[in-house]
Amino acid sequence: MLLNPSSLAFVEALYESFLEDPSSVSDAWRRYFEHNGRNGLGGAYRRPTFAPRSLFNPAPSVAAAPARGEASDAALQQRVGRLVRNYRVRGHIMAQLDPLGMPKAERPPELDPAYYGLEGDLERKVAPDTIPGTGELSVREVIERLQNTYCRSIGAQFMHIDDLAVRKWLQRRMETTENRLELSREEQIRILTKLTDAVIFEEFIQKKYVGVKSFSLEGGESLIPLLDLAIEKAGAQGIKEIVFGMAHRGRLNVLANIMGKSPKQIFREFDDRDAESYRGRGDVKYHLGYSSDWETAEKGSVHLSLCFNPSHLEFVNPVAMGRLRAKQDRVGDRAREQGLTILIHGDAAFIGEGVVQESLNLSELPGYRVGGTLHVIVNNQIGFTTGPSDARSSVYASDVAKMLQVPIFHVNGEDPEAVAQVVNLALDFRREFKRDVVIDLYCYRKYGHNEGDEPAFTQPLLYSAIRKRKGVREGYMERLLKLGKITQEDADKIADARRDLLERELSAARAEDFKPSYQAFEGLWANYRGGCDAEVPEVDTGFPEARLGELLRAQNRFPEGFTPHPKLKRMLDGRLQMASGERPLDWAAGELLAYASLVTSGTPVRLTGQDSLRGTFSHRHAALFDVKTGQPYLPLQHLAPDQAPLEIYNSPLSEAGVLGFEYGYSLDYPDGLVIWEAQFGDFANAAQVIIDQFIASGEEKWRRLSGLVMLLPHGFEGQGPEHSSARLERFLQLCASDNMQVVYPTTPAQIFHLLRRQVLRPWRKPLVVMSPKSLLRHPKAVSPLSDLAEGAFQRVIGDPEVDPAEVRRVLLCSGKVFYDLAAQREAAGRQDVAIIRLEQLYPLSEEVLERALAPFDRAASVRWVQEEPANMGAWSYLRVRFGDTLLGRPFSGLSRPAAASPATGSGGAHKLEQQELLNAAFAD
Known part of the structure; x- marks a missing residue:
């Protein structure tokens, strides 16, 4: 027999009451739950061997009024307890959230006193602890308090949180105050002033720049007092840094009224009078970021940073989180108490974009905790032209956040004092539990997607209701006038002062002597630069050989009693032999020595990615795990007492979220080595938005530098289409103006010098590394320790193995295929063919390439050889760059045929193709 829906709802509520307090349910139900546990719930569960008969009765008979007397008092308490719990669970459904007053769902029956047979008991008293922090109340008073708490302008979702202590903390905070915050007159005037600032700014823009896109905040102006209150509250809690991430809607208003960006600078950007200085660079005004210092009412200071953001909306979320994590790490805030991330979302984007889930x-x-993020959903109840019924399968836009053990507060944006309450509650929750918290700010969008759009084409009823609405400022002002907290003259003075300021700023923006101001590289970035690669000198990246040996031996030192996996003994013994010079270094040793040499010299290192501790290909083993206890040990963290921090984290199965986080981290840690490693290079395409919109273009769009390193395993070894290509061609296509570096190193010494160069040079550009798979253990892909002690990264590696006078053909290549070509040459005995490795594909130095080619006769042809199909890899890039002649020499290419898929899925077919490629390279 299955449970019917009404009985199921009742039993679920009763079970939750039992979990909170076993004495709150009858003896029969307590025995039932103790016997069956959660298996007694749910329509899919069969009837258990023991159950009270009432389980299978309809709800009214369950709730039938009991007899009078002591037993009836207990039964009354139990029924009221169920009602209270259901208000906590479902009261948000009846909350008055929509400022447009659109039709809403009917009241759930479990919020009706009649559902529990309480109609005749409304004046009876119940236990003092029914509502926390109150005395004895009547049933009617209990219901009134519940409705005030959960069904007015705030709807709270928190009963999905498993932790009873957290739920009780929230219940106490909300129910004792009926979810209202008592504000002083000064606080009310401050809210009105910030609302006025928001409203007047939007009105001014619409009047002075008719039809120009600004992505107005009109309809959602309560965001400005919300942020104002949040900053003040955070400052009082000891927060020193706040990093904001938001999309374009309302961004100009936030820049002017929260970030403190001069309105005249914004107006100048509207006028677009400096076109010549923006040729090929810059971004639209509603994508720009800003930073400033906010002085709180208590005379404290909070540094604010608004991240630059493209139109790809939610992808800024992990970037902002990464920035804050870097700021916290820089000052040693391991408790995550001095910084806050505030992410401002749109309703359609929050529920619709997968990167939101990745970030949550x-x-x-x-490896990514920041002490809790404040999420604010500016709920316009529409996305572009799409309404909620077409945009989500859930009730709320915020429902994705229920994956976390955090509260979600829905609030009517036209009740500014309710907004003040949820801000206060949200930030107290965050401080108490160091978790995320969500505010779903219900408002509307006065115009279409932009100011030139007509929204009534697709949403006539919604926009009919919007046009009838008065603004939130007007409504709040009327309330304060009625309360006698302000006079009309006071309100007019606030508005007039703001209009006068904006008029003066507009005049200044249009003055002939106006000089645009930019936030130049300063503070952390004062000693770093972007610009052209050729203008920045190379640096010595060598490291004392004796010290390198010591650092490599330190990889084999473990705490007393530590037992590494026995299968790792051969690897560990090998590292000792490498340290003593008995055998050359493999790739893992060269890479680990780069990290070790940096942290012992004071440079922090952070590496994250899927399986990065061990390495996808079981090469790195930066952490070893005790086979008896399972505890990890990272030798790199125990090299010297004064070493810089080194962090290596296995990331979740995420590309966009994690890469965005590390990019953000690199923005606030220019003096550290920050690395993201893909499990396979192919998987980087799941983070293409971060690559395209941030990494490749950030300097040109926003004057923002990053030294982020991306390790992307690449190479054709017969592992199939998704485990061969890191899409080298896509990165090269994105390259221009020395915006980033694309390299394909082939030796341990090369990766050692490359990683050290990345932080020792003052030049900060993203570094994209086609890193190896099979070369990790290739017997020829090794380096002596002396190659790390001396020299530097070689952009091009010439061929010392042949006599230049005999060479009639030069094979130019990058990466793994070099070793295949070298083996083919040796087998064929072809000493008339030279093989040159192009290790740095971008920026490509023709001078360095010319030096590598110089020993050979200029009549010798140069043939580019790549494993990738003709439409992939570097060939198209080189063909465009050089045409049919490479520095005065005949130039052609050799590759697999053009293909839609990077590689075959057959290992046998791969071998046939590879051998054909090698044969063709040496064919006359």
């Missing part, structure tokens, strides 16, 4: 999932992970 980072919130409690050790």
Whole structure:
């Protein structure tokens, strides 16, 4: 027999009451739950061997009024307890959230006193602890308090949180105050002033720049007092840094009224009078970021940073989180108490974009925790032209956040004092539990997607209701006038002062002597630069050989009693032999020595990615795990007492979220080595938005530099289409103006010098590394320790193995295929063919390439050889760059045929193709 829906709802509510307090349910139900546990719930569960008969009766008979007397008092308490719990669970459904007053769902029956047979008991008293922090109340008073708490302008979702202590903390905070915050007159005037600032700014823009896109905040102006209150509250809690991430809607208003960006600078950007200085660079005004210092009412200071953001909306979320994590790490804030991330979302984007889920999932992970993020959803109840019924399968836009153990507060944006309450509650929750918290700010969008759009084409009823609405400022002002907290003259003075300021700023923006101001590289970035690669000198990246040996031996030192996996003994013994010079270094040793040499010299290192501790290909083993206890040990963290921090984290199965986080981290840690490693290079395309919109273009669009390193395993070894290509061609296509570096190193010494060069040079550009798979253990892909002690990264590696006078053909290549070509040459005995490795594909130095080619006769042809199909890899890039002649020499290319898929899925077919490629390279 299955449970019917009405009985199921009742049993679920009763079970939750039992979990909170076993004495709150009858003896029969207590025995039932103790016997069956959660298996007694749910329509899919069969009837258990023991159950009270009432389980299978309809709800009214369950709730039938009991007899009078002591037993009836207990029964009354039990029925009221169920009602209270259901208000906590479902009261948000009846909350008055929509400022447009659109039709809403009917009241759930479990919020009706009649559902529990309480109609005749409304004046009876119940236990003092029915509502926390109150005395004895009548049933009617209990219901009134519940409705005030959960069904007015705030709807709270928190009963999905498993932790009873957290739920009780929230219940106490909300129910004792009926979810209202008592504000002083000064606080009310401040809210009105910030609303006025928001409203007047939007009105001014619409009047002075008719029809120009600004992505107005009109309809959602309560965001400005919300942020004002949040900053003040955070400052009082000891927060020193706040990093904001938001999309374009309302961004100009936030820049002017929260970030403190001069309105005249914004107006100048509207006028677009400096076109010549923006040729090929810059971004639209509603994508720009800003930073400033905010002085709180208590005379404290909070540094504000608004991240630059493209139109790809939610992808800024992990970037902002990464920036804050870097700021916290820089000052040693391991408790995550001095910084706050505030992410401002749109309703359609929050529920619709997968990167939101990826970012939420980072919130409690050790490598990405920032102490809790404040999420604010500016709920316009529409996305472009799409309404909620077509945009989500859930009730709320915020429902994705229920994956976390955090509260979600829905609030009517036209009740500014309710907004003040949820801000206060949200930030107290965050401080108490160091978790994320969500505010779903219900408002509307006065215009279409932009100011030139006609929204009534697709949403006639919604926009009919919007046009009838008066603004939130007007409504709040009327309330304060009625309360006698302000006079009309006071309100007019606030508005007039703001209009006068904006008029003066507009005049200044249009003055002939106006000089645009930019936030130049300063503070952390004062000693770093972007610009052209050729203008920045190379640096010595060598490291004392004796010290390198010591650092490599230190990889084999473990705490007393530590037992590494026995299968790792051969690897560990090999590292000792490498340290003593008995055998050359493999790739893992060269890479680990780069990290070790940096941290012992004071440079922090952070590496994250899927399986990065061990390495996808079981090469790195930066952490070893005790086979008896399972505890990890990272030798790189125990090299010297005064070494810089080194962090290596296995990331969640995420590309966009994690890469965005590391990019953000690199923005605030220019003096550290920050690395993201893909499990396979192919998987980087799942983070293409971060690559295209941030990494490749950030300097040109926003004057923002990053030294982020991307390790992308690449190479054709017969592992199939998704485990061969890191899409080298896509990165090269994005290259221009020395915006980033694309390299394909082939030796341990090369990766050692490359990683050290990345931080020792003052030049900060993203570094994209086609890193190896099979070369990790290739017997020829090794380096002596002396190659790390001396020299530097070689952009081009010439061929010392042949006599230049005999060479009639030069094979130019990059990466793994070099070793295949070298083996083919040796087998064929072809000493008339030279093989040159192009290790740095961009920026490509023709001078360095010319030096590598110089020993050979200029009549010798140069043939580019690549594993990738003709429409992939570097060939198209080189063909465009050089045409049919390479520095005066005949130039052609050799590759697999053009293909839609990077590689075959057959290992046998791969071998046939590879051998054909090698044969063709040496064919006359």
